[in-house]
Amino acid sequence: MGALCHYHHHNHTIFLSSINNTPSIHHRRSKKPNTAFPHSHNHSRASSSSSSLSPLTKALLHAVSSGSMQHALSLFDKMPHSNTFHWNLLIRGYTDNAFFLSALNLYLTMRFQGVPTDHFTYPFVLKSCAALLNFREGEKVHGTLFKLGFAEDLYVCNALIAMYAKFGHIASALRVFDEMPLPDLVSWNSLVGAYLMVQQYFTSLRLFSQMLQTGIRPNKFSLINALEACSLCSYQLWGKEVHCYALKLGFESDIMIQTSLLDMYSKCRLLSYAERIFDSISSRNIVAWNAMISAYALNGQPIRAFDSLERMLKDDKLAVDNVTLINLLPSCAQLGAVLQGKAIHGLAIRKGFLPHLVLETALLDMYGEFGILKLAEVIFDQMVDKNLITWNAMIAAYVQNGWYRKALKLFEELLSGYLKPDTVTIASILPAFANLASLRECRQIHGYIMKLQFHLNTFVSNSIMYMYASCGDLVTACRIFNEMACRDIISWNTIIMAYAIHGMGRRSIELFSEMKRRGIQPNDSTFVSLLSSCSNSGLVNEGWAYYNSMKLDYGIEPKIEHYGCMLDLIGRTGNLDQALSFIEEMALLPTACIWGSLLNASRNKGNIEIAELAAERILSIKHDNTGCYILLSNMYAEVGRWEKVEQIKSIMKKKGLEKTQPCSTVETNFRLHRFTNKERSHAESEMVYEVLDIISRKMGHSKCILSATKFKPSELASKTANSPENHSVRLAICFGLISTRLGEPVLVRKNTRICEDCHVAAKKISQITKREIIVGDPKVFHHFRDGHCSCGDYW
DNA sequence: TTAGGGTTAG
Numbered sequence: 001m002g003a004l005c006h007y008h009h010h011n012h013t014i015f016l017s018s019i020n021n022t023p024s025i026h027h028r029r030s031k032k033p034n035t036a037f038p039h040s041h042n043h044s045r046a047s048s049s050s051s052s053l054s055p056l057t058k059a060l061l062h063a064v065s066s067g068s069m070q071h072a073l074s075l076f077d078k079m080p081h082s083n084t085f086h087w088n089l090l091i092r093g094y095t096d097n098a099f100f101l102s103a104l105n106l107y108l109t110m111r112f113q114g115v116p117t118d119h120f121t122y123p124f125v126l127k128s129c130a131a132l133l134n135f136r137e138g139e140k141v142h143g144t145l146f147k148l149g150f151a152e153d154l155y156v157c158n159a160l161i162a163m164y165a166k167f168g169h170i171a172s173a174l175r176v177f178d179e180m181p182l183p184d185l186v187s188w189n190s191l192v193g194a195y196l197m198v199q200q201y202f203t204s205l206r207l208f209s210q211m212l213q214t215g216i217r218p219n220k221f222s223l224i225n226a227l228e229a230c231s232l233c234s235y236q237l238w239g240k241e242v243h244c245y246a247l248k249l250g251f252e253s254d255i256m257i258q259t260s261l262l263d264m265y266s267k268c269r270l271l272s273y274a275e276r277i278f279d280s281i282s283s284r285n286i287v288a289w290n291a292m293i294s295a296y297a298l299n300g301q302p303i304r305a306f307d308s309l310e311r312m313l314k315d316d317k318l319a320v321d322n323v324t325l326i327n328l329l330p331s332c333a334q335l336g337a338v339l340q341g342k343a344i345h346g347l348a349i350r351k352g353f354l355p356h357l358v359l360e361t362a363l364l365d366m367y368g369e370f371g372i373l374k375l376a377e378v379i380f381d382q383m384v385d386k387n388l389i390t391w392n393a394m395i396a397a398y399v400q401n402g403w404y405r406k407a408l409k410l411f412e413e414l415l416s417g418y419l420k421p422d423t424v425t426i427a428s429i430l431p432a433f434a435n436l437a438s439l440r441e442c443r444q445i446h447g448y449i450m451k452l453q454f455h456l457n458t459f460v461s462n463s464i465m466y467m468y469a470s471c472g473d474l475v476t477a478c479r480i481f482n483e484m485a486c487r488d489i490i491s492w493n494t495i496i497m498a499y500a501i502h503g504m505g506r507r508s509i510e511l512f513s514e515m516k517r518r519g520i521q522p523n524d525s526t527f528v529s530l531l532s533s534c535s536n537s538g539l540v541n542e543g544w545a546y547y548n549s550m551k552l553d554y555g556i557e558p559k560i561e562h563y564g565c566m567l568d569l570i571g572r573t574g575n576l577d578q579a580l581s582f583i584e585e586m587a588l589l590p591t592a593c594i595w596g597s598l599l600n601a602s603r604n605k606g607n608i609e610i611a612e613l614a615a616e617r618i619l620s621i622k623h624d625n626t627g628c629y630i631l632l633s634n635m636y637a638e639v640g641r642w643e644k645v646e647q648i649k650s651i652m653k654k655k656g657l658e659k660t661q662p663c664s665t666v667e668t669n670f671r672l673h674r675f676t677n678k679e680r681s682h683a684e685s686e687m688v689y690e691v692l693d694i695i696s697r698k699m700g701h702s703k704c705i706l707s708a709t710k711f712k713p714s715e716l717a718s719k720t721a722n723s724p725e726n727h728s729v730r731l732a733i734c735f736g737l738i739s740t741r742l743g744e745p746v747l748v749r750k751n752t753r754i755c756e757d758c759h760v761a762a763k764k765i766s767q768i769t770k771r772e773i774i775v776g777d778p779k780v781f782h783h784f785r786d787g788h789c790s791c792g793d794y795w
Numbered sequence: 796t797t798a799g800g801g802t803t804a805g
């Protein structure tokens with residue numbers, strides 16, 4: 001391990017410069033309790049040595065120390081002259097045995113009866129308030145002890161810091177610390193711990209460093225705190241520095257320090273360092289094994305996590321505890337090992353580990369990742385004890401599986417309860433807004449987020465940006481990006497994706513260049529954004545260039561998403577042979593998405609043979625893919641193969657699949673207007689049809705202009721009851737034209753992809769009316785301006 | 796008689 005020590009010469013050294021061997025300062029009680037206060041008269045007696053204690057007092061002391069509170073209470077009741085010392089003893093007994101409410105009540109009785117309290121009383125009372133999370137009472141006790149003159153006592157102050165830390169009231173904890181005459185090691189450790197608890201890792205590290213500078217020699221708890229802070233910042237260099245310091249102080253073979261180091265290296269993504277620490281532990285206990293199992297999951301080595309489990313059971317003959325199981329679950333999720341996951345669930349039940357808040361939340365999360373939402377819901381509903389993390393996990397499970405409505409419902413339920421959402425809640429729920437909400441609702445949640453000050457969090461800002469972009473408001477998405485104080489790689493990937501969704505590939509490329517200029521290293525997601533942008537905008541050559549550069553210049557191996565983008569790009573060129581050979585040469589097994597991309601390409605080219613092939617492959621993977629049936633059916637209809645159309649219709653009927661009812665929406669200031677095909681129930685329907693009629697006439701003989709469809713036998717008109725002239729999107733566009741301000745774009749959102757006729761019509765309408773028309777479908781936003789569309793007529 | 800402790804869920 002000595003090899004790690006060279007790091008203290010590094011520029012980033014923050015701690016070691018202040019490390020020396022000065023002995024710790026001895027802190028003495030700074031000030032005697034206020035003896036002028038009337039209640040303190042028999043204080044000195046209370047502190048006398050045990051040799052001069054009465055037999056009854058000695059018995060009470062013994063009872064409390066051995067934890068028999070019943071006995072202690074009966075002795076206390078027998079006392080003719082109980083004093084402060086006796087009361088303190090009893091309060092201590094209750095606190096030590098976790099009867100916090102009894103401890104607090106006893107203190108209140110003490111005060112009520114006029115028994116004087118002293119500086120020994122308060123640490124116990126404060127600890128009880130903290131344990132009960134009783135903020136109100138804790139503050140009251142603080143007020144009382146302040147008035148009584150105990151607020152400068154070292155032990156009382158330390159207990160106050162710990163209590164406020166537990167409440168998450170960092171400002172109060174800091175104030176107590178700042179007003180202390182001479183904070184000691186415990187005070188510093190408590191404050192550092194307090195900042196850890198409120199997740200302010202950098203501040204806690206800064207405090208740790210300040211502590212070193214004042215010459216206080218840290219103990220192992222200081223180092224454990226510092227290591228946790230380093231791991232949560234994922235800052236390897238500082239972690240290594242603390243490691244050196246631990247060696248210097250002789251904590252090399254302290255198992256708690258070793259476990260903390262292991263965990264720090266694991267969270268800093270230095271798995272081999274973590275393994276070396278683990279190997280150096282002479283006698284491994286369950287905590288060390290659990291930490292190692294967690295390390296493997298965290299670093300994407302789930303198989304090794306299970307190997308460790310086996311070694312732990314066999315070599316060290318240790319039994320699993322609930323933490324072991326909690327740590328194994330993410331490995332199951334990574335492997336998609338449903339059976340093993342369920343086996344662990346069963347084991348947890350047999351071992352009597354359930355109910356257990358953390359274990360249940362971890363199970364819920366795993367089932368969510370498996371996509372087995374029914375089981376996740378069962379766990380959630382049956383949990384007796386839930387916290388915010390549990391709620392967030394359930395919301396995330398819904399969102400990740402596309403159950404947005406359920407997610408929104410749960411989110412609303414959360415808001416109406418006593419728990420308050422945090423940044424994780426918000427970042428988890430925003431994709432549901434992005435998918436389902438109107439712009440007005442997006443603005444509402446945005447306002448709410450600003451009120452909570454969560455918009456300052458990069459993670460949240462990224463989600464807000466994406467939400468606006470997917471709801472059609474690219475302008476606001478950009479403004480948020482520009483106003484962000486702290487952009488990470490995800491911010492850049494998101495803004496590039498935002499332009500991709502809106503078919504503005506050139507702008508995506510500019511942003512990619514700017515990102516590189518600023519020294520930000522692109523990752524694999526950056527290329528997903530960039531390649532989809534090239535594909536959506538028809539930048540074929542650029543797309544190929546980036547695809548090649550990704551591998552050559554950045555060493556990023558293409559994932560299935562990258563292949564999907566490239567296939568869309570190839571599809572645009574209409575070269576289906578190239579598309580087929582691309583699929584064959586892929587290093588990964590094609591998914592339903594890949595075949596979907598080929599299906600789309602063959603539809604655009606009107607190649608029904610390849611479409612059939614693609615559809616067959618899709619349905620062999622996902623046999624309930626409605627969109628696939630519909631697309632194929634439409635293609636058969638276009639070439640007049642009605643027997644095939646009927647056949648698909650009957651298959652769908654047999655499988656219980658229903659065609660999604662196409663609908664388009666437009667928002668005015670106050671509400672969302674929804675149109676289906678041939679809609680006549682809208683209040684303004686008459687006006688809408690009048691506008692549609694005027695525009696159709698302006699477009700000229702609509703029939704011939706709009707007949708851009710490649711195959712359109714005359715019989716089609718009679719077979720399709722649903723003529724494109726009455727498609728929802730046109731009604732929505734017309735309503736948008738009359739209900740929004742001139743100069744503003746008309747924004748229409750659609751739940752299915754726009755048909756070719758409507759696409760031609762929308763281009764024409766944009767030209768005739770000189771208005772920008774934006775039509776968003778589940779995949780892209782078409783920006784129609786002056787008779788052209790941003791998608792380059794391929795979607 | 797008086798303070799804090801390693802692994803654990805989003």
